[in-house]
Amino acid sequence: MPIIASKAARKVTKATRKPARARWPPEPTRVRSILEGLEELYPDVDCELARETSFQLLCATILSAQCTDDRVNQVTPALFAKFPDAEAMSRAALPTLEKLIRSTGFYRQKAKNLKGTARTLLAEYGGEIPRSLAELTRLPGVARKTASVVLGTAFGLAEGIVVDTHVQRLAMRLGLTRATDVKAIEQDLMQVISREDWIRFSHQVIWHGRRVCFARKPACQTCTLASFCPSAGLET
Numbered sequence: 001m002p003i004i005a006s007k008a009a010r011k012v013t014k015a016t017r018k019p020a021r022a023r024w025p026p027e028p029t030r031v032r033s034i035l036e037g038l039e040e041l042y043p044d045v046d047c048e049l050a051r052e053t054s055f056q057l058l059c060a061t062i063l064s065a066q067c068t069d070d071r072v073n074q075v076t077p078a079l080f081a082k083f084p085d086a087e088a089m090s091r092a093a094l095p096t097l098e099k100l101i102r103s104t105g106f107y108r109q110k111a112k113n114l115k116g117t118a119r120t121l122l123a124e125y126g127g128e129i130p131r132s133l134a135e136l137t138r139l140p141g142v143a144r145k146t147a148s149v150v151l152g153t154a155f156g157l158a159e160g161i162v163v164d165t166h167v168q169r170l171a172m173r174l175g176l177t178r179a180t181d182v183k184a185i186e187q188d189l190m191q192v193i194s195r196e197d198w199i200r201f202s203h204q205v206i207w208h209g210r211r212v213c214f215a216r217k218p219a220c221q222t223c224t225l226a227s228f229c230p231s232a233g234l235e236t
């Protein structure tokens, strides 16, 4: 006898395609599988902002606010050729800076932040980059996320987990957080992921968000994390 799906049954079938609500806290074995899966996918992961020094990384990260890394990488070669370090940047004329970084958006404020940060670094830290969240977040244009990027990428210091738009989206899809706002997501991630993995985890998740787990149409069918992901099948 043929089975004809009722309206209610059809609704249930459709609902199964939505992200499943993951158990909280996530099982340590599932978290470990996700970390191992990311490591297999992206063993050579690094921050994708082009730079040669920690000062240049700080500047590039300031510029990356509300902007893609690709766009930042298009403007920084000319910017760093002219102003390679804190001393040169502190003496930059604002109109020159604005012209060089205009395409990254919010360029007037960003130009002030670059110059202000360079001046503070010179005045208070001898032109060097301080190595704590508290000190870095006192610099103009440097919020917690920027400070964590610099500490982790330039110095290997894990003081927090970088939660950008990719980490925010993937942490939710992978069931590694119960939260939706950035601060609470970072707290959840810091709870379920070992500190030694914080730096690589955020870089790898950002890479996965750019290459596979796209915001609009994640490629779940080819995603090697699908067996550990409560949202697998999201693209259908």
Ligand code: SF4
Pocket (backbone or CB within 6 Å): 173, 174, 212, 213, 214, 218, 219, 220, 221, 223, 224, 225, 226, 229, 230, 231, 232, 233, 234
């Ligand atoms: S692509 Fe799909 S399976 Fe992979 S992490 Fe994203 S939602 Fe999960």
